[in-house]
Amino acid sequence: MIQSVLIANRGEIAVRIIRACRELGLRSVAVYSEADRQSPHVLLADEAHLVGPAPSAESYLKVERLLAVAREAEVDAVHPGYGFLAERAHFARAVEEAGLVFVGPTAETIEAMGDKTEARRRMQEAGVPIVPGTVEPLRDPEAALEEARRMGLPVLLKAAAGGGGKGMRVVASEEELPRALEAARREAKGAFGDDAVYLERYLDRPRHIEIQLLGDTHGSVIHLGERECSIQRRHQKLVEEAPSAVLTPEEREEMGAAAVRAAQAVSYRGAGTVEFLYQDGDFFFLEMNTRIQVEHPVTEMVTGVDLVQEQLRVAGGAPLSLTQEEVTWTGHSIECRITSELPEEGFLPSTGRIGYLETPSGPGVRWDGGIGQGFEVGLHYDPLLGKLIVHAPDREQAVARMSRALAELTVDGVETCRDFHRRVMAESDFRTGDLSIRYLEEHPALLAEEEPGAEGRDPRTAAALAALLEAERRRRLTPPRIGKEGEGRALSPWQTATRPWAGRG
Amino acid sequence: MEFFVHIDGERLKVKVENGRCLVEGEEVDVAIAPGNGTPVRSASAGGRSLRVRPRRKGKGDWRLDVEGTQYRALVLDPGQEAIRKARQAAGVSSGPAPLRAPMPGMVVRIEVAEGDEVDAGDGVVIVEAMKMENELRAPAPARVRSIAVEEGMAVDKDQVLVEFEPLEADAEAGSSEAEAGAEEREAT
Numbered sequence: 001m002i003q004s005v006l007i008a009n010r011g012e013i014a015v016r017i018i019r020a021c022r023e024l025g026l027r028s029v030a031v032y033s034e035a036d037r038q039s040p041h042v043l044l045a046d047e048a049h050l051v052g053p054a055p056s057a058e059s060y061l062k063v064e065r066l067l068a069v070a071r072e073a074e075v076d077a078v079h080p081g082y083g084f085l086a087e088r089a090h091f092a093r094a095v096e097e098a099g100l101v102f103v104g105p106t107a108e109t110i111e112a113m114g115d116k117t118e119a120r121r122r123m124q125e126a127g128v129p130i131v132p133g134t135v136e137p138l139r140d141p142e143a144a145l146e147e148a149r150r151m152g153l154p155v156l157l158k159a160a161a162g163g164g165g166k167g168m169r170v171v172a173s174e175e176e177l178p179r180a181l182e183a184a185r186r187e188a189k190g191a192f193g194d195d196a197v198y199l200e201r202y203l204d205r206p207r208h209i210e211i212q213l214l215g216d217t218h219g220s221v222i223h224l225g226e227r228e229c230s231i232q233r234r235h236q237k238l239v240e241e242a243p244s245a246v247l248t249p250e251e252r253e254e255m256g257a258a259a260v261r262a263a264q265a266v267s268y269r270g271a272g273t274v275e276f277l278y279q280d281g282d283f284f285f286l287e288m289n290t291r292i293q294v295e296h297p298v299t300e301m302v303t304g305v306d307l308v309q310e311q312l313r314v315a316g317g318a319p320l321s322l323t324q325e326e327v328t329w330t331g332h333s334i335e336c337r338i339t340s341e342l343p344e345e346g347f348l349p350s351t352g353r354i355g356y357l358e359t360p361s362g363p364g365v366r367w368d369g370g371i372g373q374g375f376e377v378g379l380h381y382d383p384l385l386g387k388l389i390v391h392a393p394d395r396e397q398a399v400a401r402m403s404r405a406l407a408e409l410t411v412d413g414v415e416t417c418r419d420f421h422r423r424v425m426a427e428s429d430f431r432t433g434d435l436s437i438r439y440l441e442e443h444p445a446l447l448a449e450e451e452p453g454a455e456g457r458d459p460r461t462a463a464a465l466a467a468l469l470e471a472e473r474r475r476r477l478t479p480p481r482i483g484k485e486g487e488g489r490a491l492s493p494w495q496t497a498t499r500p501w502a503g504r505g
Numbered sequence: 506m507e508f509f510v511h512i513d514g515e516r517l518k519v520k521v522e523n524g525r526c527l528v529e530g531e532e533v534d535v536a537i538a539p540g541n542g543t544p545v546r547s548a549s550a551g552g553r554s555l556r557v558r559p560r561r562k563g564k565g566d567w568r569l570d571v572e573g574t575q576y577r578a579l580v581l582d583p584g585q586e587a588i589r590k591a592r593q594a595a596g597v598s599s600g601p602a603p604l605r606a607p608m609p610g611m612v613v614r615i616e617v618a619e620g621d622e623v624d625a626g627d628g629v630v631i632v633e634a635m636k637m638e639n640e641l642r643a644p645a646p647a648r649v650r651s652i653a654v655e656e657g658m659a660v661d662k663d664q665v666l667v668e669f670e671p672l673e674a675d676a677e678a679g680s681s682e683a684e685a686g687a688e689e690r691e692a693t
């Protein structure tokens with residue numbers, strides 16, 4: 001068994017892991033950069049250690065420094081969270097070589113699944129359906145053009161070492177290809193230090209459906225059903241739900257079994273996710289993520305399984321706490337990612353200090369956050385501020401609950417994408433579950449502010465409120481005068497300070 | 506106090522007097538409770554209890570979140586309103602606004618050259634921030650007058666990247682309402 005865990009991450013996922021540690025009675029050791037001294041994960045952990053300056057390359061990505069802290073704090077295990085070093089095989093290896101448990105699969109598994117061409121090859125071998133595409137990475141525009149013609153346009157350019165939408169480009173015409181290849185390689189190089197990209201066929205209206213897996217060191221692998229994450233922007237997920245509105249129990253079983261086969265093919269240990277594109281009953285392997293996912297809570301809500309606790313248990317050598325037959329699904333769960341971005345302005349990042357934070361609560365509402373009042377949102381890290389998750393007996397009630405919860409969420413000091421989520425919850429195709437990964441392209445109005453005259457707008461009341469606020473502000477700023485308006489002398493602030501009624505108009 | 510409120514494409518005359526509020530001469534039952542130090546204000550309108558989050562972006566320039574619905578309201582007193590009208594009548598134009606960096610980042614690529622004509626929505630500069638490339642687009646048809654940055658250069662928020670000049674046909678036309686509002690806020 002493990003007794004103490006170093007959490008090599010920050011933000012909401014570090015908070016999430018620390019909470020799991022606390023509940024399991026494990027000592028939690030946080031790390032932080034100079035920008036994160038006052039972050040919630042630092043305040044919440046049993047111990048916290050400074051690892052370096054704000055840029056993640058000098059702090060959260062510094063393997064030697066993290067291992068030095070692990071030794072100093074005498075932990076048994078390291079949980080990488082997601083992002084940062086979570087899917088870096090060299091980190092998993094370094095942790096194991098330091099005699100510590102890496103909370104995740106082996107370095108070999110991460111390596112195999114992290115290289116997307118290798119992952120596809122292995123999946124094909126395990127009998128998991130894959131989307132037609134190139135097996136070799138591409139660098140030359142001529143070769144890319146040839147492959148694109150063979151597959152038929154449109155095609156998708158993807159970074160071989162990628163994830164999170166970076167280095168991905170959809171190419172609809174041959175003319176666009178050379179420029180898109182250049183951009184994808186530049187982004188891939190910048191984000192992963194490797195400019196290898198590959199091409200695959202682009203499905204026109206697929207859904208993104210993924211299967212959650214858990215494996216232990218005793219050879220058991222189970223699946224916990226699907227999550228639908230079709231609402232994406234540049235392959236970054238924005239809204240996720242479980243179950244999918246369209247999957248039949250038979251399809252769930254079929255996809256679950258394929259995912260389990262995929263995991264067994266790489267002797268999977270810990271929590272992992274197999275992502276599929278789904279269209280008209282067909283599904284194709286997209287990639288396997290060898291970590292806990294941002295959207296894991298929706299699975300937790302419908303299955304009642306604490307995935308992070310399960311990760312920590314199996315990392316300590318314990319068998320999974322449930323069998324496939326014991327997995328059941330109840331109700332419907334939705335997650336909205338609350339980021340410091342403005343969808344109305346092309347998802348521009350916003351920065352600032354959180355001056356005020358009010359998170360929703362009430363029945364079936366969960367907030368997994370990484371921010372607190374006074375927290376400075378900068379540009380060093382991911383813009384994810386927190387995740388709003390709801391659970392309700394069915395999808396319709398879950399949508400209503402999410403709308404209600406979003407209206408309660410108040411973040412002041414930094415702009416967020418909250419209003420975008422409100423518009424999604426009200427949109428009719430979302431409400432009926434008619435989704436695809438093209439959802440945002442099909443509904444561009446969701447990325448703009450509401451038009452005047454939209455349902456529910458009341459500009460007369462808003463105008464009255466604005467005038468009252470402006471009048472209030474002017475009264476406050478104008479020194480009150482003795483005598484009639486426009487005459488007499490101003491009272492000094494010393495006089496008005498003790499006269500709270502003065503200056504009220 | 507009397508105001509002209511520009512909201513949702515309308516101009517509404519609002520009179521605030523002894524706690525009463527008249528919109529276009531018609532009394533509306535709207536009140537706001539004193540603040541309690543948080544950015545959320547409790548208001549009422551015709552018996553409805555409203556949660557309002559006001560933010561002031563500039564002189565008379567309010568953003569209101571009313572129960573989750575967003576409004577932009579430009580609240581001007583009669584003097585400010587007269588100036589605004591006079592400017593519009595005179596067709597005062599400051600020309601197309603320059604393209605500014607919306608956030609700190611690095612210029613990855615410049616997609617235009619000096620003298621190029623751009624249409625609204627054309628890509629102008631790609632700025633990388635948070636490891637994502639953001640393409641900044643031309644807000645309106647214009648000609649590129651000058652480029653103030655180079656590829657690979659780090660830029661601060663609001664730094665001018667590219668300056669535009671009006672296309673010949675547009676040169677005499679008046680500026681849009683929004684620009685006039687912005688200009689006045691700067692001037693006063």
